[in-house]
Amino acid sequence: MECIRANMLVTTPFSVSPNPAALFITPSLRSALHKIRYTVDNRQGLTCLLGDAGMGKSSLMRLLHLEYEGREDEVTVAFLTDPDFNTPNAFVRSICQAFEIPMRRSLQAQKTQFKDFILEQASAGKNMVLLLDESQGMNSEVMEVLRSFLNFESNTAKLLQIVMAGQLELRNRLKMPRNKALKSRIVMYSLLSPLTPAEAKSMITHRCQMAEIPIPFPDTALDLIYSSTGGVPRDILRICAYAYQTAQITGDKNVSIELAEQAIEHERAIMDEEAV
Numbered sequence: 001m002e003c004i005r006a007n008m009l010v011t012t013p014f015s016v017s018p019n020p021a022a023l024f025i026t027p028s029l030r031s032a033l034h035k036i037r038y039t040v041d042n043r044q045g046l047t048c049l050l051g052d053a054g055m056g057k058s059s060l061m062r063l064l065h066l067e068y069e070g071r072e073d074e075v076t077v078a079f080l081t082d083p084d085f086n087t088p089n090a091f092v093r094s095i096c097q098a099f100e101i102p103m104r105r106s107l108q109a110q111k112t113q114f115k116d117f118i119l120e121q122a123s124a125g126k127n128m129v130l131l132l133d134e135s136q137g138m139n140s141e142v143m144e145v146l147r148s149f150l151n152f153e154s155n156t157a158k159l160l161q162i163v164m165a166g167q168l169e170l171r172n173r174l175k176m177p178r179n180k181a182l183k184s185r186i187v188m189y190s191l192l193s194p195l196t197p198a199e200a201k202s203m204i205t206h207r208c209q210m211a212e213i214p215i216p217f218p219d220t221a222l223d224l225i226y227s228s229t230g231g232v233p234r235d236i237l238r239i240c241a242y243a244y245q246t247a248q249i250t251g252d253k254n255v256s257i258e259l260a261e262q263a264i265e266h267e268r269a270i271m272d273e274e275a276v
């Protein structure tokens with residue numbers, strides 16, 4: 001896989017951290033990667049990555065971040081994993097901080113400082129990339145600031161490329177009439193879809209290969225886990241982790257179908273408890 005550093009190898013096979021090295025690149029992820037790379041490399045401006053919770057957005061953003069960091073001669077990148085969307089001022093400051101741009105007192109002065117930086121990078125031949133995770137938290141005021149950043153352009157290219165990733169609530173926000181100015185600037189959308197049963201199996205195989213362990217799940221156990229999760233990777237991994245852990249405690253080499261059932265039931269019981 002592209003641009004994965006050796007020190008990011010997976011040691012916990014079913015970890016739910018957004019480690020890009022742990023990603024099994026499904027067709028849905030590959031298509032998103034293509035669209036985002038196209039938008040960024042051709043300096044087209046804004047692209048939007050959507051997906052339900054646990055579908056792999058942050059992991060994909062980390063992968064892109066590593067990739068662009070590795071191209072520092074041509075790209076200047078900043079990745080905001082949890083941007084401050086509270087006010088336009090806080091938002092602009094958090095972006096400037098990420099690009100290590102000096103702080104100014106007023107919002108206007110800070111925006112000017114940012115604009116100067118963008119122009120400097122452009123004249124040095126650098127492509128500037130802003131990766132924004134958790135973008136479902138963006139309000140209309142902040143969206144308007146983001147839209148204004150897309151006005152920095154030459155005759156042929158945008159000077160700032162923005163990738164915004166967010167849960168499906170972001171799609172609902174973009175559909176609101178007051179946010180249509182930003183929505184109309186989006187060049188490409190990507191939507192991460194749930195894994196198919198075959199992809200879920202390949203994901204588990206990939207995780208086990210990276211952790212250098214044999215696959216501890218028979219197909220029947222995996223099928224059961226898959227059907228209880230609807231193909232959401234984080235949910236599959238969480239149940240796998242519990243079942244695998246239980247098998248280790250009981251000294252079993254493999255996760256039996258009974259252990260898989262137990263892991264699913266364990267989660268169901270907790271969720272029902274919370275609902276009471």
Ligand SMILES: Nc1ncnc2c1ncn2[C@@H]1O[C@H](COP(=O)(O)OP(=O)(O)OP(=O)(O)O)[C@@H](O)[C@H]1O
Binds near residue numbers: 024025053058167
């Ligand atoms: N295709 C995949 N292959 C391997 N692991 C995956 C895959 N997709 C997601 N995961 C794993 O699922 C977990 C959740 O992924 P991630 O945190 O990237 O999701 P997210 O879409 O950002 O969720 P949220 O909206 O809650 O922030 C991570 O451990 C990630 O490695």
Ligand SMILES: [Mg+2]
Binds near residue numbers: 058059
């Ligand atoms: Mg995330």
